Amino acid sequence: xxxxxxxxxxxxxxxxxxxxxxxxxxxxxxxxxxxxxxxxxxxxxxxxxxxxxxxxxxxxxxxxxxxxxxxxxxxxxxxxxxxxxxxxxxxxxxxxxxxxxxxxxxxxxxxxxxxxxxxxxxxxxxxxxxxxxxxxxxxxxxxxxxxxxxxxxxxxxxxxxxxxxxxxxxxxxxxxxxxxxxxxxxxxxxxxxxxxxxxxxxxxxxxxxxxxxxxxxxxxxxxxxx
Amino acid sequence: xxxxxxxxxxxxxxxxxxxxxxxxxxxxxxxxxxxxxxxxxxxxxxxxxxxxxxxxxxxxxxxxxxxxxxxxxxxxxxxxxxxxxxxxxxxxxxxxxxxxxxxxxxxxxxxxxxxxxxxxxxxxxxxxxxxxxxxxxxxxxxxxxxxxxxxxxxxxxxxxxxxxxxxxxxxxxxxxxxxxxxxxxxxxxxxxxxxxxxxxxxxxxxxxxxxxxxxxxxxxxxxxxxxxxxxxxxxxxxxxxxxxxxxxxxxxxxxxxxxxxxxxxxxxxxxx
Numbered sequence: 001x002x003x004x005x006x007x008x009x010x011x012x013x014x015x016x017x018x019x020x021x022x023x024x025x026x027x028x029x030x031x032x033x034x035x036x037x038x039x040x041x042x043x044x045x046x047x048x049x050x051x052x053x054x055x056x057x058x059x060x061x062x063x064x065x066x067x068x069x070x071x072x073x074x075x076x077x078x079x080x081x082x083x084x085x086x087x088x089x090x091x092x093x094x095x096x097x098x099x100x101x102x103x104x105x106x107x108x109x110x111x112x113x114x115x116x117x118x119x120x121x122x123x124x125x126x127x128x129x130x131x132x133x134x135x136x137x138x139x140x141x142x143x144x145x146x147x148x149x150x151x152x153x154x155x156x157x158x159x160x161x162x163x164x165x166x167x168x169x170x171x172x173x174x175x176x177x178x179x180x181x182x183x184x185x186x187x188x189x190x191x192x193x194x195x196x197x198x199x200x201x202x203x204x205x206x207x208x209x210x211x212x213x214x215x216x217x218x219x220x221x222x223x224x225x226x
Numbered sequence: 227x228x229x230x231x232x233x234x235x236x237x238x239x240x241x242x243x244x245x246x247x248x249x250x251x252x253x254x255x256x257x258x259x260x261x262x263x264x265x266x267x268x269x270x271x272x273x274x275x276x277x278x279x280x281x282x283x284x285x286x287x288x289x290x291x292x293x294x295x296x297x298x299x300x301x302x303x304x305x306x307x308x309x310x311x312x313x314x315x316x317x318x319x320x321x322x323x324x325x326x327x328x329x330x331x332x333x334x335x336x337x338x339x340x341x342x343x344x345x346x347x348x349x350x351x352x353x354x355x356x357x358x359x360x361x362x363x364x365x366x367x368x369x370x371x372x373x374x375x376x377x378x379x380x381x382x383x384x385x386x387x388x389x390x391x392x393x394x395x396x397x398x399x400x401x402x403x404x405x406x407x408x409x410x411x412x413x414x415x416x417x418x419x420x421x422x423x424x425x426x427x428x429x430x431x432x433x434x435x436x437x438x439x440x441x442x443x444x445x446x447x448x449x450x451x452x453x454x455x456x457x458x459x460x461x462x463x464x465x466x467x468x469x470x471x472x473x474x475x476x477x478x479x480x481x482x483x484x485x486x487x488x489x490x491x492x493x494x495x496x497x498x
Contacts, residue, residue: 077329080331
């Protein structure tokens with residue numbers, strides 16, 4: 001289990017971005033971190049990966065302080081533009097001993113990506129596909145996805161949503177941030193609402209629907225409008 | 227070690243075309259400047275002989291003597307200054323392109339397995355490899371320039387001189403001496419590490435705090451230096467050689483401090 005405990009982050013004395021954020025991400029579940037822009041969702045993911053320093057808090061995987069069990073898929077292209085898709089995969093394979101080349105090749109075929117295509121020439125949707133491919137092929141038990149559905153076309157969204165319900169998710173704990181809740185509502189197992197850097201609600205999505213008689217998206221609307 | 231070599235190779239590959247273009251441009255300008263200086267001197271000489279009806283020796287005297295190799299390579303100091311400027315700019319760019327470039331490669335770098343110091347070392351090595359390349363090309367260019375000078379200018383119009391004039395610092399580059407080369411590379415290492423410290427400080431703190439931290443680190447270099455100089459001027463407790471030893475020791479301690487700080491910032495403070 002990925003455990004985040006007492007995460008605090010502030011910029012200067014005035015702006016608190018994260019206030020004592022604690023939650024867990026279990027294996028075999030898709031946990032969705034929901035909040036409006038600027039609530040600190042991406043900061044939490046970056047903090048888990050050690051990409052932003054935090055003022056306090058611990059991040060543990062099965063009780064150990066390690067990042068080696070987590071893969072992070074940001075919402076922007078992270079491979080140099082001059083590389084081709086094939087070179088980007090080869091680059092990652094060289095650095096990650098657990099790299100799963102079979103998953104990489106399968107997803108390249110599924111997403112219809114060409115090994116010779118240069119990253120710089122790819123559309124936003126195809127860049128998102130390359131990011132996702134890398135995230136899954138890293139073969140780590142926990143996967144953090146930052147806005148994987150943002151700014152991409154309908155068919156790409158459907159392809160990515162299919163991945164979330166496929167065998168590639170088996171044995172993985174996913175923490176995802178997204179504004180496109182309607183697209184993935186049926187796949188979400190747990191929901192965390194974040195407001196002003198504080199967790200205001202954390203629930204099983206099915207229980208939430210039963211308790212409030214609303215979809216996750218409608219519940220979100222209600223929470224953030226009041 | 228494997229990660230270091232792979233990252234260094236990637237960094238060199240990323241900038242090699244740009245580096246080669248700049249290097250080629252500098253060499254072309256340098257060689258052209260030698261040809262221009264020699265031809266210009268000869269043309270002035272001919273003009274003087276025609277207009278003033280002087281003999282060649284009188285005209286040479288009027289032009290303050292024969293054209294020295296130092297005069298012929300007069301533009302080299304500007305080219306070297308441009309080379310140094312490009313090196314410093316590159317030391318900034320090698321980091322900032324990863325943050326602000328089209329792809330945010332810094333995410334990938336910071337998440338790579340293993341220690342982050344490897345990222346720092348690979349970038350440092352890349353800039354130093356380019357500095358070594360620049361020095362090597364300068365050596366080759368000066369040898370070619372010498373041949374050009376001797377080939378284009380009649381022997382009696384040539385004069386012996388230091389390689390590129392009187393600048394001791396610039397002449398150090400062309401001594402082909404191991405110690406001088408080592409001193410230049412050590413100086414380059416120091417300057418590049420300083421630039422890296424500025425970048426990593428700027429990427430670690432908010433604007434005001436970053437500026438204050440940079441100012442403090444610069445003051446930590448300058449103030450003790452001035453104090454030592456003042457102390458040595460006031461007292462005569464150390465002979466010049468001992469003074470140089472004290473200065474070098476101070477620079478070494480400061481270099482260890484900035485290197486440690488770069489690693490600390492990269493490990494615990496930088497954010498994206």
